Amino acid sequence: MxxxxxxxxxxxxxxxxxxxxxxxxxxxxxxxxxxxxxxxxxxxxxxxxxxxxxxxxxxxxxxxxxxxxxxxxxxxxxxxxxxxxxxxxxxxxxxxxxxxxxxxxxxxxxxxxxxxxxxxxLPVEGFRFRNEAELHELASASTELPDIVAELSAVKSTVNDPPKGKNHVMATIKMDKGDSVILSLFDCQAIAFHRRLDSMRVDPKVVVATNVKPKTIGGRLYLCATSGTHIYFDKETSIGQASLSRLVSRCPGLTPVAPLIRKVAKVEPVTMAELNSFVAAAVSNDIEYMCTGMVIRLDLEKGWCYIACVKCGRKLKRTESVFVCMHCENYHAVGVPRYRVELAIADGNDEGTFVCYDGTMAKLHGLEAYEAGLISAKDGVNPEDSQIPPFVTGMQGKTYTFHVKLATYDYTAGRQSFTVTRIINLNERLPLPEFVDNGGDGSIGGSMGDNHQIHADVDYDMVGGEASLIDSTEMSDPTSPAVKKARKNLVGEDI
Ligand SMILES: [Zn+2]
CATH class of the missing domain: 2.40.50.140 (Nucleic acid-binding proteins)
Structure with missing residues (x-):
């Protein structure tokens, strides 16, 4: 031998x-x-x-x-x-x-x-799976980008057909401990994920995601896709196949489930927990979401309004006797009060900070901030220091549906907030899709952000004196040139 x-x-x-x-x-x-x-x-x-x-x-x-x-x-x-x-x-x-x-x-x-x-x-597969406890540790250690296998329980997507702008898919998954974890995918990966789900005859139940980045916020685990993230559904991997068999044997028979992905919605409804996950996921602040929650508190550290430059809409600096607009380089600027209200919103599981600016507040209450200031201001009191108008405090305890975008991170406050672009009273009829599609039409409620355009070339110094904040009596007279100017300039809403 x-x-x-x-x-x-x-x-x-x-x-x-x-x-x-x-x-x-x-x-x-x-x-x-x-x-x-x-x-x-x-x-x-x-x-x-x-x-x-x-x-x-x-x-x-x-x-x-x-x-x-x-x-x-x-x-x-x-x-x-x-x-x-x-x-x-x-x-x-x-x-x-x-x-x-x-x-x-x-x-x-x-x-x-x-x-x-x-x-x-040679092996046909190669993964490095980590369980939930290990992912929690990796979130702080950042030593590796692990692979995960999980049960897919819900998917929310901002992907339009055809795709446009920034895109985001949130998959709610259940891992070994059974907690719901949100896996976020962006842009081309979000589009690919959405399209695959859309094209599948039956929704997948198991997902394998490779090289994800775990993060924790407030003890909650969030996962974000990286460029190395590949998605495998159900039987595409052997571990997926095994998990699928276990799932099917656990719940035998025909159990009809809601389709994972709903038809494309213009504004995707999300929970507070999902909104908070966007901080971890560094979601683009161009994407608008819809979230229903109760106002549990008004955060009034910064008051309920601020004094804006009547010309550019930015927040004015107050010196002893005059207002200064750094943007317009105007040292005798005319000011007008604008709403800026911070709301603590909760939906039962989580809470977050929503900031409502002038347009949304004025639209909700049907009253401009200078008119509201008139209600609550005593003689000689600056509007921003005046008592909070009762209809603002009255928001506490009420439930609204908010359209929100992720706001720029507030480093001084050390926390994330969301900018409200629209508030829908729950007793108000939800807008029809045709109406929603028409968003951003330049009306006060629909124009958040960068629009500081001056629509009329008015002489802003005409009313301004030494202390040139437009006073209440002037603002209450609709024929007053100051009121006209203020109304014309209520388009830009950024501070
Ligand atoms: Zn200005």
Whole structure:
């Protein structure tokens, strides 16, 4: 009897050392993705891949943008290659994609050859799953970007057909502990996720997401997709298949469930918890959401209104005797009170801070801030220091539906707030879709943000004196030039 010793002619990934490598490795390409610059027009930086060898060692291989043309047409997920003539370097210590401390860099002299007939020997999958407890730890450690497997329970999407603007998909998933966790995907990944769900005959029940970034806010876990995130549904992975079988055996029979993705809504309704997750997910502040909650408190540290420049709408600085508009460089600016009310909103599970500016408040109450100031101001009291109008305090305890956008993070307050773009009284009829589609028509309620345009070229100093805040008697007279000016300038609403 003769024994034949057949030596494995390739080098294992675990045997690689830092520096140039002239040995050959045999590996399967698990998945690959483009890494783009966050800014500068999203220019392509490199292509990252995950490869696995016979031992099941997973490693990152990276091709820079300038070398990509040499290899791109030969890259197929699932294909087995022999690779030689590359550089081995150390991985960054944070946000690691694999357990391996090393990675492979392709260069001009790298040879990449497709191997056929050996497919069966190498693992076809490679994941690094982490459970909920581990994800909580990773959220603070930021050492790796783990993979997760979870039950998919709901999906909310801002993706339109055809897609436009910034996009966001929130998948509510249940992991091993059974807590609901929100997984956020953005832009092209959000669109891809939405389209796949839309095209599937039956909604998937299990989702595998690779290389997600865990974050915790107030003890809650949130997951965000990264450029390395791939989504696999149900039977596309063996772990997904096993989880699906368990789920199906747990609830046998035909249980009709609501479709995961609803028809595209112009404004997506969300919960407070989901809204708060946007802070972790760094959601674009261009996306508008709808949230129903009760006003549990008025946060009146900053009062209920501020004095705005009648010309540009920005907040005026008060010196001893005059108002100064830094923007207009006007040291004798005319001021007009505008609403700015902070509301603490709760929906039973979570709470958050909603900031209502002039247009939304005026529209809700049918009263301009200077008129409201008139109700509550005593002689010689500045409107912003005056008593809060009763209809503002009366909002407490009431439930409204808010259209909100993520506001710029308030570093001085150390917290996130949301800008209200519209308030719907619950007894008010919800707007019809046709009406909603017509949003941003330039009316006071629909024009938040950057519009500081002056619609009439008026002489703003005409009424201004030394202390040039428009006084109450003047503002109450609709024929007063100051009132006309104020009305004309109630378009821009930013401070
Ligand atoms: Zn100004």
């Amino acid at each position: 003769r024994f034949e010793l057949i030596q494995y002619k390739y080098v294992y990934l675990s045997d690689l050392k830092s520096g140039p490598c002239f040995s050959t490795v045999e590996c399967r390409l698990l998945r690959f993705w483009e890494v783009k610059k966050m800014k500068q027009g999203g220019e392509l930086r490199r292509l990252d891949m995950l490869i696995v060898d016979l031992n099941g060692t997973i490693m990152v291989a990276s091709i820079s943008a300038k070398h990509l043309i040499l290899f791109r047409s030969r890259l197929f997920a699932g294909t087995v290659y022999s690779v030689s003539g590359f550089f081995v370097s150390d991985c960054a210590p944070t946000l690691r994609l694999t357990d391996s401390p090393l990675m492979i860099m392709f260069n001009d002299s790298t040879s990449l050859d497709v191997l056929s007939g050996t497919d069966s020997e």
